[in-house]
Amino acid sequence: MHDSQIINLYFARDERAITETDKKHGAVCMNLSLNILQSHPDAEECLNDTYLSAWNHIPPERPTYFRAFLCRIIRNLSLQRLQYLHRQKRNRDLEVSLEELEGCIPIPEEREGELAEHLSNFLGTQEKTDRLLFMGRYFHACSVKTLAQKSGLRENTVSMRLHRTRERLRAYLEERGYTV
């Protein structure tokens, strides 16, 4: 079923919307949540919460990129859950991913929206492969190994490309007045 048809089901308050969403995008969402949480039951719970959140937001929202819309919700829910679980469980691979970002993205609360714009603009200027690797690592929380498999590059190459992208991002943000 096409995404627009699924969204129409949401608008019609037809519960098949959830089933169809699950059928079409469940695996991607589950994968994203699993990358972050490393726990099947927790990821499943986030997935269910994502469907409920989609049900509550559509209507009135009509997302242009439905899959990205779902990914963003499940990512936020998974991060919230991770913060809650942080003391009990540690996800080493994700921790490395977080550490890498510390050095290149500033945390100024007052310019939050602007920062998102800068991030988007910066990514728009990057080569497609670098952009996909960056998003794969820091949006989808994939390990370097997984990225290497998915992209057909060697692990070292992936690491190096990520490292260089981070360096460029840091320079890009510093040029715009951010202190990293």
Add this chain to the structure above:
Amino acid sequence: MKGMTAFSRIGDVREYLIEESLELFESKAAAPAPKPQNAFSRFTNSGWFVAAVCTLVAVFVMGGIIWAGFNPLGDRPDDPVTETQKETVIETEPENESEIQTTDESEPEPEEVTTEENKGWPGGTFLLVRRSPDVIALGELNTELGVEEVGFDAGKMRYDVEVFVKDPEIVELVSVDKYAIFDSGMGDVALRGLKEGSTTLILKYIYKPTGAWKATIVPITVEKPAEREDETTEVVDTSDVWEVFFTETQSKRVYTVKEGETFDRFYVEFRCVDCRNLWHPTNCSYDGVEFRYEDYRIDATTPNEGVVEVLSCDKYAIMNTCDLGGITVKGLREGTTPLLLTLTHIPTGKTVTAEATVVVKAASDS
């Protein structure tokens, strides 16, 4: 959790970028097409070629050095030791503080240590080390140990933390959690106070790939807690600060459950009565009054137990997700019943109640 905040920010990028990134999971579109290789490029890309080049370079360098009259393989006691060499010497495990040398000559003053309230005596109580002003950051360690940060894996797993106690009869080392040390810098070296006195704690940070290390010396004082008079605990009345709702949208307060099925999708909101902001674990104080889970209890009940049975009410789930998943009911037979949610402020006993309507339909109605 700076990294976590930065990681969250990536979630705010435009949706088309997210959509595009999903290509990674669909195909290998992102992979650059492998370039056709001829016999020469296959050779130059092979490990043999790299090994051959390295060997040649090594031979030339060694030849040059020997020609200049210096034998790098000889151990001459009067050889000058450079700063860099000092830094990468691997020490054997030290037995006491006097044998510990930091690799940093400008060692900072010993950091102040405070211990958690010592309620028991002697022993039995863990003293949690809190170092001020801050823990040694990885970046700082990298710099001090001359470690070049290379790519993704120059992280904390490349470091080890060893802890030594000079006088084990005064304080006993219980556990060390190196990841927690790098995460928060506190509460992660657990000690047990054994008797009054002062001793020294040595934290040694070792960069595993090279063995370079840096040590920090922390003085520890174990004191017998002063006798206390009976303290009266002041109860802060926060009962009027928070309210709980089955959402503010009237339509959402009616939930349909099928007969014989369990249902846990109750949309619950937990709000500040003053500013109406939704409560959230990261925003957990109001006017300086810290929100504490343990001060509250949430109960879900129904006056008509023949229609619906309340299986569970998990207050932590309600408060953590701010909306759902904490209450589970089972539809017993067709009918309509109120579902009452009561928030109790345990110290004062004050309560706030919210109500939703549960409609149970026959399973065949689907």
